[in-house]
Amino acid sequence: MRLFEAIIDANHRAVAGDAEASLRPADFADELPIIALTCIDPRLNALFPNVIGLPGEQFIWLRNAGNIITSTLSSTMRSLALACAVKGGREIVIIGHTDCHVAQTTTTVLLDRLKALGVDRSQLPANLSEYFGTFGSERQNVIKGCSFARSSPLIGPKIPVHGLMVDIQTGKLDWVVNGYETLHAPAQPTMAKTDFATMGALGAFKDFDMGEMKFPEMKIGDAAAPGKPAETAARPGMITVPPAATPPPPPIKKSPLPPIKTKPPLNPYKDFRRG
Numbered sequence: 103m104r105l106f107e108a109i110i111d112a113n114h115r116a117v118a119g120d121a122e123a124s125l126r127p128a129d130f131a132d133e134l135p136i137i138a139l140t141c142i143d144p145r146l147n148a149l150f151p152n153v154i155g156l157p158g159e160q161f162i163w164l165r166n167a168g169n170i171i172t173s174t175l176s177s178t179m180r181s182l183a184l185a186c187a188v189k190g191g192r193e194i195v196i197i198g199h200t201d202c203h204v205a206q207t208t209t210t211v212l213l214d215r216l217k218a219l220g221v222d223r224s225q226l227p228a229n230l231s232e233y234f235g236t237f238g239s240e241r242q243n244v245i246k247g248c249s250f251a252r253s254s255p256l257i258g259p260k261i262p263v264h265g266l267m268v269d270i271q272t273g274k275l276d277w278v279v280n281g282y283e284t285l286h287a288p289a290q291p292t293m294a295k296t297d298f299a300t301m302g303a304l305g306a307f308k309d310f311d312m313g314e315m316k317f318p319e320m321k322i323g324d325a326a327a328p329g330k331p332a333e334t335a336a337r338p339g340m341i342t343v344p345p346a347a348t349p350p351p352p353p354i355k356k357s358p359l360p361p362i363k364t365k366p367p368l369n370p371y372k373d374f375r376r377g
C-alpha cells in the first residue's frame with residue numbers, strides 16, 4: 103500500500119469510529135514530505151494536517167482561494183515546483199473541499215463585491231472567470247488542477263499528483279485523481295487554459311465529466327446539492343491529537359458560523375515516535 107492509499111484507508115477507518123486508526127510516517131520515508139494545495143477557507147485550519155495523519159514537518163502547505171491552478175506555468179505551479187526542488191517534496195496533492203465559497207460565487211456577485219470595495223470594473227481583466235479561475239464544481243476544479251500540474255513542464259515524471267476532496271464537516275477524504283495511476287500515463291500536450299474538451303479526452307483523467315463542469319453564471323451543482331445531515335454531526339471515537347503535538351485552535355468568538363465539532367480523526371504521532 104502506497105502513502106496516499108494508506109492515508110485514505112486510515113482516514114476512512116477513523117471517520118468510521120476506529121479509535122486505533124493511525125498512520126506510521128516512518129513506513130513512508132521515501133514518499134515524504136508531501137505538498138498539499140488547499141483553499142484559503144479558515145475552516146480548513148482545524149483539519150490539516152490531522153486528517154492526513156502526518157506530522158506538520160512532513161506537510162508542506164500551499165493555499166490559494168479555491169485551490170485553483172490556472173495554467174501549467176502559473177504562480178501556484180511555480181511554488182509547487184520549488185516545493186519539490188527546494189524543500190524536497192515527494193508527492194503533490196490538490197485537496198478541494200465541500201461547501202467552497204469560491205465555487206458559489208458567480209462573476210456577477212464577484213463584480214458587485216469588488217465594486218463595494220471600490221474596485222473599478224474598467225481596471226479589471228475583461229475575462230474575470232478566466233483571470234480568477236472561478237469554478238462551479240469543487241470536484242471538477244480538482245481534476246482540472248491535477249491535469250495542469252501533471253502536464254506542467256515544471257513537475258518531473260517522478261512526482262505523483264493526486265486529487266482529493268475533504269468533507270469540511272467530517273474530515274473525510276475521498277479520491278478524485280489517483281496520482282499513482284496517472285504517474286506513468288503518456289505525456290500530455292500542454293493545454294490551453296480553458297481547453298476542457300482536450301482534458302476530458304485524456305485517458306489519464308477519465309473521470310473528468312464535461313456535464314458536471316458548471317460555469318460561474320450557472321446554477322451551482324455540487325455545492326448547491328442538499329446537505330448530508332447524517333454526516334455533519336461530530337463522530338464519536340475520533341482520535342484526539344495530543345495538545346502538545348497539535349494545539350487546538352482558539353475558539354472563534356465572532357464567527358457567524360458554528361464551530362466545527364469534528365475532532366481530528368488521525369493521530370500523527372501515535373506510532374511515529376516509536377517508529
Ligand SMILES: [Zn+2]
Pocket residue numbers: 141142143167168169199201202203204
Ligand atoms: Zn474554498
